Amino acid sequence: xxxxxxxxxxxxxxxxxxxxxxxxxxxxxxxxxxxxxxxxxxxxxxxxxxxxxxxxxxxxxxxxxxxxxxxxxxxxxxxxxxxxxxxxxxxxxxxxxxxxxxxxxxxxxxxxxxxxxxxxxxxxxxxxxxxxxxxxxxxxxxxxxxxxxxxxxxxxxxxxxxxxxxxxxxxxxxxxxxxxxxxxxxxxxxxxxxxxxxxxxxxxxxxxxxxxxxxxxxxxxxxxxxxxxxxxxxxxxxxxxxxxxxxxxxxxxxxxxxxxxxxxxxxxxxxxxxxxxxxx
Ligand code: GUN
Numbered sequence: 001x002x003x004x005x006x007x008x009x010x011x012x013x014x015x016x017x018x019x020x021x022x023x024x025x026x027x028x029x030x031x032x033x034x035x036x037x038x039x040x041x042x043x044x045x046x047x048x049x050x051x052x053x054x055x056x057x058x059x060x061x062x063x064x065x066x067x068x069x070x071x072x073x074x075x076x077x078x079x080x081x082x083x084x085x086x087x088x089x090x091x092x093x094x095x096x097x098x099x100x101x102x103x104x105x106x107x108x109x110x111x112x113x114x115x116x117x118x119x120x121x122x123x124x125x126x127x128x129x130x131x132x133x134x135x136x137x138x139x140x141x142x143x144x145x146x147x148x149x150x151x152x153x154x155x156x157x158x159x160x161x162x163x164x165x166x167x168x169x170x171x172x173x174x175x176x177x178x179x180x181x182x183x184x185x186x187x188x189x190x191x192x193x194x195x196x197x198x199x200x201x202x203x204x205x206x207x208x209x210x211x212x213x214x215x216x217x218x219x220x221x222x223x224x225x226x227x228x229x230x231x232x233x234x235x236x237x238x239x240x241x242x243x244x245x246x247x248x249x250x251x252x253x254x255x256x257x258x259x260x261x262x263x264x265x266x267x268x269x270x271x272x273x274x275x276x277x278x279x280x
Contacts, residue, residue, distance in 0.1 A: 001245060001246065002222070002244075002245045002247075002249055002250055002251040003249065003250045004245075005145050005146075005149055005250050005253075006256065006257075007145055007252060007253075007256055007258060007261040008255075008256045008260045010144070010145060010148050011264040014144075014267070014268065015052065015055065015264060015267060018056045018267050018268065018271055019056040019057060022056050022271060025274065025275070027274070028057065028058070029059070029088045029089060029271055029273070029274035030058070030059040030061070030086050030089065031049070031050075031053050031058055031059070031061070031088070031090075031091065031115065031270050032060075032061045032063060032081055032087050032089070032090050033046050033050065033061070033062045033091045033092075034077065034078070034091070034092045034093065035064050035065070036067060036069055036074070036092075036093070036097060037065070037067035037096075037097055038067065039095070042093050045093065046062055048263060049091070049263065050062055052263050052266075052267060053267060053270065056267060058267065058270055063077065068099075069097075069100075074092075074100065074105055075104070075105065075108050078090065078105070078108040078109055079108065082108075082109070082110040082113065088273055088277055089113055089115035089269070089270045090109050090110070090113045090114065090115065091115050091266075092105055092106060092118075094166065103120070107119060112133055112273065112277060113273065114133060114134060115134050115269045115270055115273055116134065116136060116269075117134040117135050117136045117137075117170070117269070118136065118165065118166075123170065126170060126174070127173055129177070133276065134273060135170070136166060136167070136170040136171075137266040138167045138171070138205075138225060139167060139170045139174050140265040140268070141260075141265040142171060142203065142223055142225075142258060143174060143175075143178070144261060144264070145223075145257070145258070146201070146221070146223075151221055151250060153178040153179070153201070154180070155179060155180070155181070156181070156200040156201055157181045157183070157199055157200045157201070158175045158181070158182050158199065158200070158201045158202075159183045159203070160182065160184050160185065160203045161185045161186070161189075161192070161202070161203065161204045161205065161206045161210070161211070161238070162185075162186060162204065162205030162206045162207070162225070163184050163186045168184055168186070168205055172184050183195055183198075183199075186206075187206075192215070196215045196216060197215060197216065197217050199216065199217070199220055200220060200221065201220070202216055202222050203223040203225060204222075204224055204226055204239055205226065205238070206226065206238050207226055207228070208238060211224075211238055211244060212243065213240065213243040213246065216244060216247055216248060217247075218247055219248070219249040221248065221249055221250045221251075222244055222245075222248040222250070222251040222252070223251075223257070224239040224241075224251070224252050224253075224254050224257060224258065225238070225258050227259060235254060235255045237252075237254030237257075239251070239254075241254070
């Protein structure tokens with residue numbers, strides 16, 4: 001049976017440390033989340049961000065917009081937040097409705113307040129091998145979780161299923177920075193199992209139950225980024241946990257693995273941005 005990579009426990013440890021860090025700050029970080037539309041999953045994520053921020057002494061505000069909101073309104077509001085000295089972190093919850101140009105919206109956020117690290121400026125720094133103001137939260141959380149369990153990354157073959165801007169692409173770069181050999185697979189990849197079977201570390205961020213025990217090698221480290229609700233209402237990931245956990249050396253549960261680490265990383269990013277504000 002695989003060792004369970006317990007993201008919830010580590011999240012609580014990180015948040016306890018952060019609470020002390022925030023209490024010692026000269027001022028209070030303020031995170032503003034822009035939330036467009038009424039996707040129930042997004043609403044839960046956004047409320048969670050506010051809940052955990054407040055738990056550790058960060059001020060958090062959610063600005064809600066109807067799904068038909070005009071792009072100009074969002075751009076104007078982001079510009080106001082950019083110049084408001086009390087606001088130290090800005091997050092636009094994704095996905096955005098189709099009529100909104102996501103890249104234009106993300107590009108409007110001041111890189112110093114870009115708590116997701118999604119602006120072209122920050123992703124440009126990351127992909128140039130430099131340090132961005134913030135690393136995307138889910139990849140940061142995954143690396144922190146692997147480090148906590150002393151899982152070696154240097155020289156390992158890391159296979160990532162999924163090529164999103166939120167997880168797959170930045171994680172690939174961050175794994176390269178840690179000297180992994182990285183393969184990124186996606187919906188058009190042929191013979192997926194032939195590739196996943198060569199993984200020392202397999203990260204699935206593909207959004208569906210696709211990783212079965214015959215797709216991984218013995219003692220692989222399995223990280224499941226997927227989260228969706230089964231017909232019976234149970235939360236599940238991309239990985240068949242029951243069977244894969246018998247072969248893997250380590251595995252993240254869903255829920256309780258990557259999700260809590262994303263929240264912890266977002267809070268770390270918020271405090272880091274505050275501490276670095278005016279310094280860089
Ligand atoms: N939607 C799903 N994950 C994320 C995330 O990490 N940040 C933002 N802004 N939206 C998301």
